[in-house]
Amino acid sequence: MKRALLTVEHLTMRFGGLTAVDDVSFTAWDGEITAIIGPNGAGKTTVFNCLTGFYQPTVGRLLLERADGERFLLERLEAYRIGRDAKVARTFQNIRLFPRMTVLENLLVAQHTSLMRASWYSVAGLFGLANYRHAEDAAIEKARHYMELANLVEVADWQAGNLPYGAQRRLEIIRAMCSDPVLLCLDEPAAGLNPRESAELNDLLLLLRAEKGVGILLIEHDMSVVMRISDHIVVLDYGKKISDGTAEQVQNDPRVIAAYLGEEEVA
Amino acid sequence: MAYLLQQLINGLTLGSIYGLIAIGYTMVYGIIGMINFAHGEIYMIGAFVAVIAFTAFSNLPLVVAIMLVLLFSMVITAAYGWTVERVAYRPLRGSFRLAPLISAIGMSIFLQNYVQLLQGARNKPVPPMIQGGFTVMQEGTFTVQLSYLQIMIVVTTLVLMAGFTHFINTTSLGRQQRACEQDKTMAALLGVNVDRTVSLTFVLGAGLAAVAGVMVTLYYGVVDFYLGFLAGLKAFTAAVLGGIGSLPGAMLGGILIGLIEALWAGYFSSEWKDVAAFSILVLVLIFRPQGLLGRPEVEKV
């Protein structure tokens, strides 16, 4: 039975006179990969920034329903609470790692909230109490597990900024996963990757969906990624939703073809 | 009433000077996004050059002397502005975020002590040159004075401001300056010499600060090497209050800071007037960081 994880209703975002996102509604289902595609400037990243609290939407309701029944209205939450409480994690179009920290440290920062609690807000940690040591060991094991999935164990102690580009993309994804999200938002994860890295990325995303049951929302230009792994595709153009459905449905939608090929007459 | 009027006149004069300095902050911030912490020292150098020049030209007719001193101080101070950018800021483009500000603090400390080393720590006086004025109003024993010097300061500032705005808005150099402010990479692609434009910004800002320096030398008749620190901070406050990046904002902010300071000193106590200026800085940054005439900034994700 499909369960709605994220319901976006009438999302509108205006910057001064410019309407970047115009009355967009869609649903992302739990345990599925939903892709948002569209030409440049279609408003995809703006949707993400509204979802993750970096922009305050002008109009709209962003409802997140977790499997445990908790519900969050994302438009009312600050960015960090969307990550911490609603458990929506994201990556960025221009990778945002902590470049001078190691791969492992990046993954531990992602587990800040749980480790903070375990260290009794640093008190237990300062005195080196056993409960904190155990929590840290567990956090490192979790990080190791994800590094194995993303093939990054070998470079665990490298500075993140020194990794090759593809590895940085994978690291950013597993860093988001380390915060135990229910919804993972990926902003063009395949941008700048070569075909081999792109294939590795596909495998990683499918693995995450299969093993962790996390819902994935994906912005992507690379159609080889989108068509192969998405369960469901939303197409935006000039801030408006023009199509919504499976890969096959979207591919055959004349409005989508028109938007991408620039045909004037719309069926 | 009369007292208030006198404070307003004094505040307007002071505010004109702050406004001239504030333009330097606002333009540099607009084009390379840094707080040129050494700009107060540039102004101080302008004042010192004025003192030396006034002493050197003391036997020339007054009008000629003032004109020459203005020109001389602007040229010399502009050279300092150019050098500061070339030596301390340009090599840091692309360095880490706080590097230019730290470098600017170093530059500020350097210039202050450099002038102290060369010219001594004592106050440097110049004889009063422009005396007299109008009596605007008489109320009991209190006379409201509007001195010729005050008129000159305000008028000079207004003329410079008008000329300067005209320059930025209509000339090709001004257009390049605005283009770089919007997007340096794109401007460079379109053939704007970005390095030269940034240099020009520093030169212009320093030139205006030099005028402020000359005016303050005439107004107070005394300068010292520490003059730039407080004035710089207040002018920066003015730039922030007006909306950083906005030229009319800098002028407006300068005049407001001048008025607030004069009124505060006139009605409360002059010891606490610096607290007033700093409190405004803190309050504006917290509650209205875009200032009065600036555009709000969106966190870039």
Added chain:
Amino acid sequence: MSRSIASAMGPGGESLVKELGFTALIGLALTVPLISYETIDDVGGLQLQGRWAATAFIVAALVMGRLGIILLRTPGRETWVAAGGALAAVVGLLDLFRDTVAGVLGLERWPAISPSYTLAFLLGVGGAVLAIRAAVQISRRNSAISKAERDARMESLGEQVRKLVRVFAAVAVLFALTLPFMPFSNRYVMDVGTLIVTYVMLGWGLNIIVGYAGLLDLGYVAFYAVGAYSYALGAQYLGVSFWLALPFAGLLAASFGLILGFPVLRLRGDYFAIVTLGFGEIIRIILINWYDVTNGPDGISGIPRPDFFGLATMTRRGSDGLPAFHEYFGLEYSSEHRVIFLYYLIVAMAALVAVFTVRIRRLPIGRAWEALREDDIACASLGINRTTVKLAAFGISAAWGGFAGAFFATRQGFISPESFTFIESAIILAIVVMGGMGSLVGIAIAAALLIGLPEVFRDLAEYRMVAFGAGLVMIMIWRPRGLLSHREPSVLLADRSPPGRPVPAKAVAAGEVAQ
């Protein structure tokens, strides 16, 4: 004439003349009023006195230096530049030590070229810098190794430096602990030592907010002042003892930090810096003008010295029912006891900061600080509340400043607002920046240099702040990450690897970057 020189220089000669001419013009503008005329106070007003020799010398030196830099642009001329630079360096050096040189050579006097010692020094340094630059360029060109190899070599050099740093740190700690018992130790050495360690502590305290959280605090001295005044006032009005006041000084400073921090921490980096500066100045103006409480610019004197942990006083005679220190331990009285006691007190306080810093860096809060410095937007997306994390850094930093302030008050016995100017904040900041933000050892070295060197070169005190300002600029240009810029990871998977699954750390660290 200039035309003929230009053509003699070959292609590009004209632009060379242009560039040199421009340099000369700028040089003239920089020197003509401010250097060429000295203003002398006279009965009738100011008099001007010319300093034209210095002016001409500086302009000429600038043009020559510029020529050297231009020549370095085209390969093949480095040897000339190196030779010229070296010549200038030697001339400058000979000029600087002209008396000694004349003495050694048995001459009446050495015919100096530079108009003053300062200029001789600058000529020497400038020449040396130019020569070194040329030499580096030559060696780069001649060495066949690629950039990658050079990086690898630098990496291994860095590894050695790291090991050396550890050894150095151990030696430094040992030295600090035994300083009072060294044969050369005397009152003066102890005073300078105490001063340096105070700045080490301040540097380490500021490091938390600047080095880890990456927020430029330009008003750190405010917390130092709050700490100092809270003990001084507490002792004066309430008769509070140092040991009771110490925790309060820290807490009070921390509360000030939190109150200020809460509204301003969301500001962008450079605005935040200016606001902290404004806050520092506000505190100072309050201290100056709130005459009834703080005694204004006259300051507070007669601040009591700390007793020996409530067991004995550090004075000649005991008081308040406490015996004197030397009586308590059955020693001969010596005024040095108190000096040494204060020294160990600040060493212990600094050590506390160091231990705390090392530990907290490995905790989630410490990692969050560093992550915030690296990318605060990513932090927010990972559920980290930026405001509270920054606030924690700000409060803790402030608390250490407060502790150091209380110590300062009790050591000096006298405080006034003059001790808490912006320059003080700038010096502490320079210590952190120069040391390499985040590196405790680097900060300690920087404190020793920045506080110790001026003590050594006391005759040159007037040059101190000029050199300080110029140094700050130069560090930003040449080593923006400070002297010791290496960042030690807070945790290594290599250290944690369960048996049977070794992580080839060395192989990886030296290994090729894929792609």
